[in-house]
Amino acid sequence: xxxxxxxxxxxxxxxxxxxxxxxxxxxxxxxxxxxxxxxxxxxxxxxxxxxxxxxxxxxxxxxxxxxxxxxxxxxxxxxxxxxxxxxxxxxxxxxxxxxxxxxxxxxxxxxxxxxxxxxxxxxxxxxxxxxxxxxxxxxxxxxxxxxxxxxxxxxxxxxxxxxxxxxxxxxxxxxxxxxxxxxxxxxxxxxxxxxxxxxxxxxxxxxxxxxxxxxxxxxxxxxxxxxxxxxxxxxxxxxxxxxxxxxxxxxxxxxxxxxxxxxxxxxxxxxxxxxxxxxxxxxxxxxxxxxxxxxxxxxxxxxxxxxxxxxxxxxxxxxxxxxxxxxxxxxxxxxxxxxxxxxxxxxxxxxxxxxxxxxxxxxxxxxxxxxxxxxxxxxxxxxxxxxxxx
Numbered sequence: 410x411x412x413x414x415x416x417x418x419x420x421x422x423x424x425x426x427x428x429x430x431x432x433x434x435x436x437x438x439x440x441x442x443x444x445x446x447x448x449x450x451x452x453x454x455x456x457x458x459x460x461x462x463x464x465x466x467x468x469x470x471x472x473x474x475x476x477x478x479x480x481x482x483x484x485x486x487x488x489x490x491x492x493x494x495x496x497x498x499x500x501x502x503x504x505x506x507x508x509x510x511x512x513x514x515x516x517x518x519x520x521x522x523x524x525x526x527x528x529x530x531x532x533x534x535x536x537x538x539x540x541x542x543x544x545x546x547x548x549x550x551x552x553x554x555x556x557x558x559x560x561x562x563x564x565x566x567x568x569x570x571x572x573x574x575x576x577x578x579x580x581x582x583x584x585x586x587x588x589x590x591x592x593x594x595x596x597x598x599x600x601x602x603x604x605x606x607x608x609x610x611x612x613x614x615x616x617x618x619x620x621x622x623x624x625x626x627x628x629x630x631x632x633x634x635x636x637x638x639x640x641x642x643x644x645x646x647x648x649x650x651x652x653x654x655x656x657x658x659x660x661x662x663x664x665x666x667x668x669x670x671x672x673x674x675x676x677x678x679x680x681x682x683x684x685x686x687x688x689x690x691x692x693x694x695x696x697x698x699x700x701x702x703x704x705x706x707x708x709x710x711x712x713x714x715x716x717x718x719x720x721x722x723x724x725x726x727x728x729x730x731x732x733x734x735x736x737x738x739x740x741x742x743x744x745x746x747x748x749x750x751x752x753x754x755x756x757x758x759x760x761x762x763x764x765x766x767x768x769x770x771x772x773x774x775x776x777x778x779x780x781x782x783x784x785x786x787x788x789x790x791x792x793x794x795x796x797x798x799x
Contacts, residue, residue, distance in 0.1 A: 417443055418450065419709055420478045422506040425498075445539075445629060446476055447710040448719070449562055452620055452631050453535055454484045454708060455701040456560045463488035464534035469522035469547065470494060474503030474515075476537065481512045483708060490515045491533075493525045523550040530554045537562040543570070545582040545604065552608040557636040560619075563605065566627045571597030573684070588682040590653050591735035594623040594769045595692075599731075601630055602688035603648045609634060615644035620701075621692040622719060623769055630692075647690030651732065652681040658742060659780055662689055662731055676780075693727035722768035729775035733767045736774060739787060748790045750774065756786055 411426040457464050463486050468477035471492035481490045492503050492515060500519040507515045518525055526536070527550055536555050538544045544563050551561055565571060570578035572594060573587035580586060583604040587596060598621045606616050617633040649664040654674035663670045666686060674681055702720050705713060726733075740747040750772060757764040757776050767773040776783065 415475070417446070417475060417711065418479045419482045420475065420506075420510050422473050422475050422478065423502070423509060424473050425502065441625060442627075444624065444712040444715050444719075445564070445627065446479060447712045447716050448620075448622070448629070449476065449537065450479055450483050450708060450710065451701050451705050451716060452562070453480060453487075453560065455697065455704055456535070456619075456633075457484055457486035458700075458704070460486075460534065460558065465532060466490045466535040466537065467525065467529070467533040468492045468537050468539075469525070470539050470541075471503045471517060472499050474506040474517065476539070477503070477515055477517075478506055478510050478512055480535075481515045482510060488514065491525065491529070492517045493520055493522055495519065495521055522547050526550040526554040531556050533559060535560045535562065539564040541566060543567045543582045544601075548605055548608045549611070552605070552614060552634070553612050555634050557614065557634065559634050560631065561605070561634055562629070562631050563601070564627050564629045565597075565601055568594070568597060568623075568626060568628060571600055571628065585686055586684055588653060588684045590655070590682070591738050591770060591773065592732045594628065595732060595767075596651065596684055596687060597628050598623060598630060598692055599687035599689065600684070601628060602632075602690075602692065603686050605630070605632070606644060606648060606688060610641050610645055612636075613638045613641050615641040617694070618688075618690070618692055619694045619697045620723065622723065624719070644690075647688055648686045649689045650683055650685030651687065651689075652683045654679050654681055656742070657780075658734065658738060660732055664689060689731055691727070693723050695724060695727040698724045698727060719768055722766060726765040726767050726775045729763050729765055729767075730777045733769065733773045733775040734780070734783065735770055735772050736787070737772050739784060743784060743788060745788065745791050747772075748787060752790050753787055756790060757783070760786075 412423050415422050415424055466480050471494040474492055477490045477492035494500050500517055503517045536551050538547050544565055569575050573589040583600050585600045614634050614636050620631045650668040651662050652670040653660045656679035657677040659674050659676040736747050736750050754764050757778050762776055762778040764776045767775045
């Protein structure tokens with residue numbers, strides 16, 4: 410088997426050569442996911458500063474071992490890492506890479522992620538679930554076996570299901586109905602979080618979401634898991650539904666496991682598209698994002714500039730309302746061409762509303778300005794009717 414060496418962060422690993430990164434490749438290194446790994450290193454590093462003991466980490470889908478190796482070598486407060494994989498070739502390569510990097514605090518185990526979680530109940534401070542596809546079948550064992558106060562890091566690459574291209578797989582895997590819209594990636598994150606929250610609730614545990622993002626072909630969430638029956642019940646109050654009008658773009662939300670939303674849009678009478686149940690609570694912690702950005706300089710990250718750009722975008726939108734508007738979508742309903750988005754953003758800010766860009770979409774605006782006022786503002790800017798007093 411031909412191999413080559415990769416340098417990432419502070420580690421160097423040997424990886425097999427395959428023509429294409431895919432689920433069919435028995436072991437692969439995906440360079441596209443380096444930003445994902447940099448983000449994980451930065452967030453786990455900040456989390457480690459928040460707890461009063463050295464942390465233990467479980468990397469459930471080890472592959473070449475790159476992720477577990479980086480956690481062990483780059484995060485000062487990591488005491489030990491367990492890397493798991495069901496593939497014997499992956500285990501062999503990962504063990505070799507731990508020796509290559511002189512990492513004697515990393516163990517590599519050949520076994521299913523669920524079995525490793527169940528046989529190490531309460532031993533992990535951090536559980537990282539980064540599968541090729543859906544994390545759904547690993548969520549319950551993660552919820553049951555992570556240490557209270559621990560950090561879960563969960564990825565999903567089945568974005569076509571979460572974003573509404575395919576409804577049935579989303580219902581089957583996450584117990585939720587999606588829909589396609591300009592903010593479908595945000596909906597996907599929220600569907601994931603509601604699914605995780607429900608799995609945690611079975612074990613009287615609940616989420617404190619620290620960070621979420623949708624980048625390229627995957628979605629990723631980071632949350633601290635707490636324990637307590639009363640607060641778990643309160644946490645479930647964050648779950649509900651979103652109704653979206655594809656005609657006029659009006660939307661409204663409803664909290665609770667039974668939707669109280671009407672079937673038709675009250676603004677134009679068009680049939681609503683309804684998605685959920687999904688998490689309608691915060692999907693970012695502004696203070697945590699700031700602290701993480703402040704500590705990034707202590708780390709050696711190749712994608713630091715991209716990471717900081719993403720974190721800054723999420724920091725800015727972190728206290729905004731659920732969902733956002735796409736200026737091009739609004740202009741399409743108005744049957745006009747789009748003005749400059751910065752002109753619209755500046756005027757929204759001048760009127761005292763919350764406004765930010767969003768990392769989910771380049772042409773997106775997260776604002777609490779009523780949609781009718783936003784549409785009129787865009788028309789006024791387009792027609793250059795804004796007077797100097799405005």
